[in-house]
Amino acid sequence: MYKIEHSLASGRIIVLLLYDEFYAWCDRNRFILNKNKTVVINFGIQKLLPIDISLHSDFELSPSVKLLGTYFDANLSYDIHIEYVCKQMNKAYFALLQLKSVLDERSILSAYYALAYSHMAYNIICWGNAVEMRRVLIAQKRIMRLIYNLLPTESCRPVFREKRILTLPSVYILKCVTFVSKNRHCFRTCSYYHSYSTRHGSLLSIPKHRTTYFKRSPYYNSIVLFNALPSNIRDIPGYSKFKAQVKKLLLDNVFYSVSEYLDFTNSTRL
Known part of the structure; x- marks a missing residue:
């Protein structure tokens, strides 16, 4: 003591x-x-x-502080920030409900990106892997049902795919992998540690860690999500072309969770 x-x-x-x-x-x-x-x-x-x-x-x-538009709590669980984002998404829903009767589809989508998407995408690289993140996805699907007149029992997946709208997990994945593409000099490949060619030499090396807490960090998840990309996309050198191909992958395959994305990319390698 x-x-x-x-x-x-x-x-x-x-x-x-x-x-x-x-x-x-x-x-x-x-x-x-x-x-x-x-x-x-x-x-x-x-x-x-x-x-x-x-x-x-x-x-x-x-116990918490708002810094540059994001709420940080002592445990970095981001529960407070997600609560804030959900409130903003609910406000956006009721605003779009009023605008829906006077705007066409293109204009209502512009309002969606201004009122809802801006909040759910802001600094998502930090909080996008939090446990409560699914609450924001539910709020996003609620807005999609409003815009496209879907019943509560109808799936939103066809709408996301047809209208080329990214789901919340896809936004998180895109932000993480483009962060790696922009800052490749900050990451080392597995081949860096070997003087000979290896099967996974082109993959990014994951730093040694001892806690599961580290696996929640943006740095760790960015590496995991980047390594999961198909090699023909992962090895694209130019940022703009790389981002376009990743976005196409995410739009063609509507992911409702990071695990769905990882399962899909693993299955395509088999």
């Missing part, structure tokens, strides 16, 4: 030192730290013990 208390005390000291250092840096560079918009979050996988961190009574320990 003494070791735990000593560790917590050391952690508080480190946080206080970092705060003083950052505050001094802002002062030297003529920046003013906005204390009203600054919060402290104790990020971590598990919270075994409560941690009381007090920074000169200026800030309080917060």
Whole structure:
């Protein structure tokens, strides 16, 4: 118990030192730290013990924060952000309900992309693999049923395919693999670690990790989704052509989950 208390005390000291250092840096560079918009979050996988961190009574320990339009919570579960996106999708639904009677299909789709798609696609590379993500997909399908007059029992898959509209999981997959394509210099292939040719030498190497928590990270999932692409698409050098081919794959095959995409790409290799 003494070791735990000593560790917590050391952690508080480190946080206080970092705060003083950052505050001094802002002062030297003529920046003013906005204390009203600054919060402290104790990020971590598990919270075994409560941690009381007090920074000169200026800030309080917060369970979440909104940064650049995305809500981050202490466990990085993104439940709060998904709740926010669902509310925006519901607002978009009722707005489209009012507009549907006065707009044609092209205009109503433009409204969909402005009112709904903009929220569900924003920073999805961070939260698109969260457990609660399916709630946003349900909200998206609800909007599709409204726009194209589908009954609750009718499937939306034919509409997504015919109208060339990406499902939420497909948007997530597209964002992840294009992130890799844009930043290939940040990733290493399996052949980098061998002086001889290997069967999977062209695939991206996954960093060693010890926790399942790492598998939820955008970096890990981007590699997995990119490696799952057919080789004729994965090896396309140009970004624009690569993105177009990936998007065609996702539009032709309407995926309702990442696992559907992985099962499909694995089956095409057999």
